[in-house]
Amino acid sequence: MESTDIKPEKVHTSVLLNEVIEWLAPKPGGRYLDGTLGMAGHSSAILKAAGEGAQLVGLDRDEQALKLAGVRLEPFGERANRFHLAFSKFETALNELGWDTLDGVVLDLGVSSLHLDRAERGFSFIKEGPLDMRMDPAGGMPPASSIVNKGSYSDINRILKLYGEEPMASKITKAIITAREEKKITTTLELASIVEKAYPAKRRALSRTHPATKTFQGLRIAVNSELEELQKFLQRIPDYLSPGARIAIISFHSLEDRIVKRAFKAGSLSCDCPPMQPVCTCGKIKKLNILTKKPILPTEEEMGVNSRSRSAKLRVAERVTEQEK
Incomplete structure (x- = not known):
């Protein structure tokens, strides 16, 4: 067992766990992919529910999460495999294991408690820490401080508006540019304070969330290329699902949910030709049932037990059977 002082099950509570297991319906001998392993809440439940002979591969960009997952998955021995990979690179793991198909897939796209509760990771706007936000600090990607201190007005404004869905993006961007001219912005609380002061007093008073919530969301998504990772994954994963295999994806904001919804819809269509075209010429093959x-x-x-589950949304699709093709 890998030594750690942290108990995975006490650090992070898996969202929609019962629903994921119900929809995936794990079976003995099945092969499963958890693309966001985290602390293995979903993975351990899948292996327990599947029973004898089932195997799982879990991916995560965070090496600390992988170590904690190892503690939780240790009872399953060689049935549980872990890889330090972004989920968009799932084929690397499957090739190494010699797996051609999967019987079930889960993604939990939320930021884990391991990130939010540990100030040194720089994800939280209520705890002092370096302005980092990288899920894989050793992966070579620049931290959030690089965007905040070196990004152009148009780049920062676009990130806050597009990824953060922040209505005050322009005002906040101007405040960031002004502040960094006086002093480099290096910590989470520095940035949170700049954003809070940029918010109109009336909006601050009426807001149910911290003014920096959407700014931090936008920067985190940009730093980790989260939407691009999701799009790449969704384009290729259907081809690795065995007939009847299911894919369950939990998202936490409208940008992710929209991407998942559109990808499932695209996979469920057997024709992309214009509606007025009398004969199909696109040659598309239906892959999914929603x-x-x-x-x-x-x-x-x-939601009462785990407040972080409030914004979660689960969508499930199934690979078509041979008879449906």
Whole structure:
């Protein structure tokens, strides 16, 4: 067992865990992919539910999360495999294991408690820490401080508006540019204070969330190329699903949910030709059936126990069978 002082199950509570297991319906001998392993909450539940002979591969960009996951998955021995990879590079892991197909896939796109609760990771706007936000600090990507201190007005404004969906993007960007001319912005609380002061007093008073929430979301998404990673993954994963295999994806904001919804819809169509065209010439093959017409939301009970589940949305799709092709 890998030594650690942290208990994974006490650090992070997996969102929509029962719903994921119900929809994936793990089976003995199945092969499963958890593309966002984290502290292995979903993974350990999948292996328990699947029973004898089932195997799982878990991916994560965070090496500390992988070590903690190892503690939780240790009872499953060689049935649980871990790789230090972004989920968009899942083929690397499958090739190494010699797996051609998967019987189920899960992604939990939320930021884990391991990131938010550890100030040194720089994800939290309520705890003092370096302005980092990298899920894989050793991966070569520049930290959030690089964007904040070196980015142009148009780049920062675009990130806050597009990725953060921040209505005050222009005003906040101007405040950041002004502040960095006097002093380099290096910590999370420095940036949070700049954003808070840039917000109109009336908006601050009426807001149910911290004024820096959307700014930090936008920077985190940009730093980790989160939307690009998701799009790459969704384009290729259907080809690795065995007939009837299911893919369950939990998102936490509208940008992610929209990408998942559109990808599932595109995979469920058997023709991309214009509606007025009398004969199909595109040659497209339907790959998915959408199982959740509307996203599944956490119960009131779960939201009461785990406040971070409030914005979670689960969508599920299934690989078509040979008879449906």
